[in-house]
Amino acid sequence: MAVTPASTPMNPLDIASHGPVIPVIVIDRVEDALPLAEALLAGGVKVLEVTLRTAAGLPAIETIARHLPEAVVGVGTVLNADDARRASEAGARFAVSPGYTSAVGSACKGLNLPLLPGVATSSEIMAALADGFSFLKLFPAEAVGGIPLLKSWASPFGQVSxxxxxxxxxxTAPNYLALPNVRCVGGSWLTPTDAVRAGDWTRITELARATQALRNAG
Structure with a gap:
């Protein structure tokens, strides 16, 4: 059964207002979704990006959205309009894409689903800006230039975060968070595969709790 999304769309920057780190979550077993989300919430991490890299992704989003309304659950690895539609129907409150196309941007706007589009080049930033997106995901950050690249973009793209x-x-997260044009970072280290497989939710809560001090550590 589809979950009815929130009637008032979220401002994309609200995604970054809840904490310095958005966990990038890959779920292999749907039964892990709820205890994993609860563990992250217990550690103070409210915004959760559940990727569509596995078949469990969509039902995991629906489970979290239905049972933990206090969580801000979003969908990652959105590649096309259909991904966005299905995730919105499952209860996702925002979307994240690894790259940007106008088709994905238009689909998310039509769904009132805030989009954090992925970019890796200046041309992609310009395309996203032309379509009204100014809060962007640099991906894959370390591989494409990381901190030096973000510093270089600060001047020509001063309106972009x-x-x-x-x-x-x-x-390395504190070094990124110290940059004026970085609002938050995404990372998979909060949900280690071995901890999820073992059901070690205490460890995940501890990792989540440790992120709260990162913004002041750079």
């Missing part, structure tokens, strides 16, 4: 994702760790 970023959520770098890809290759960032607990150790």
């Amino acid at each position: 970023f959520c770098p994702t890809g290759g960032i760790t607990n150790a």
Whole structure:
């Protein structure tokens, strides 16, 4: 059964207002979705990006949206309009894409689904800006230039803020968060595969709790 999304669309920057790190979550078993989300919430992490990299992604989003309304659950790895539609029907409150196309941007606007579009080049930034998006995901951050690239973009794209994702760790996150044009970072280190498989929710809560001090550590 589809979950009715919130009637008032979220401002994309609200995604970054809840904390310095958005966990990038890959779920293999739907039964892990609820305890995993609860563990992150217990550690103070409210915004959750559940990717569509596995078959469990959509039902996991629906489970979290239905049972944990206090969580801001979104969908990652949105590649096309159909991904956006199905995720919105499942209860996703925002979408994240690894790259940007006008088709994905238009679909999300039509669904009132806030989009954090992925970019890796200046041309992609310009395309996203032309379609009205100014809060963007740098992906894959470390592979395409990371901090030096973000510093270089600060002048020509002063109106743009970023959520770098890809290759960032607990150790390097503060260096990104210290940049004026970075609002938050995305990372998979909050939900280690071995911890999820073992049901070690205490460890995940501890990792989530540790992110709260990152913004002041850079």
